[in-house]
Amino acid sequence: MQVLFCCHHCRWHNEVVTVGMHPWLEWTGARHKDIQQDQEEGWKLKSIKGPKSRRTLQKKGSKKMNKDKIFKLAKGFRGRAKNCIRVARERVEKALQYSYRDRRNKKRDMRGLWIQRINAGTRLHGVNYGNFMHGLMKENIQLNRKVLSELSMHEPYSFKALVDVSRSAFPGNKKVITPTEKKGLSMLV
Template sequence: MARVKRGVTTHARHKKIVDMAAGYRGRSSTNFRIAIEKVEKGLQYAYRDRRNRKRTFRGLWIQRINAGVREHGLTYSQFMNGIKRAGIDIDRKVLSDLAIREPEAFRALVEKARGALSGAD
């Protein structure tokens, strides 16, 4: 029976893992056995954090909107309630951007929200 020579396949598999571990510290970047563990853990973190990033950014946008709205005498929850009642459908990402880059446009939105709140009471 012929001898199976898999050096090429094994080398390619090892190289793929070690290349993914480039930039890790110590033997994690050069030793295959250690690199496997570190790369697998890194991929788990990447998978988890792709979802966590969405939560993190939403929280950031809410903080920015809240800061912008408080300058005009409302709270975040009052503002969002007023925006919904006024029929304005803008997501938090855009509202946050407006609060930072376009204060005049954001002020107009706050006034509309305030008007919708006072009209509903």
């Protein structure tokens, strides 16, 4: 005769119910078998403090955020996303996914912005971006794009000196681009 507990309430009071007495008891016994099987497969049962606590299965190593943390992260959201736990949990999870993705995209966007600023600064002095960077590489000047873009915006004389060094290092930089050169229909005006 196999002996099972009929439910978690009976476990705490050490009441034993035999399987086969009632269909409902057999069903709850099957539930407990599934829980034991899940535990063997790597699932853990959260600690149970008393009969009123909920039992939830959770994968080992995963951590569930509590309500306070979710509401703190959901501060400033619109509608029920800031004060209803189910909606807030979904929105916070999606917001964390977006922030993870955009931390990587920010690096790409900033690099593109720095290149645009350097290109604008070099064209004022008659050199395009590619030739400017090639000349710096030939002269072994190791300034990154962030510093070069800051120099082009805030230190125009220092940046002009770098353009001159780059131009002298690479013969392709001898060609001067005039920014006021008119092309196309603008030549007629």
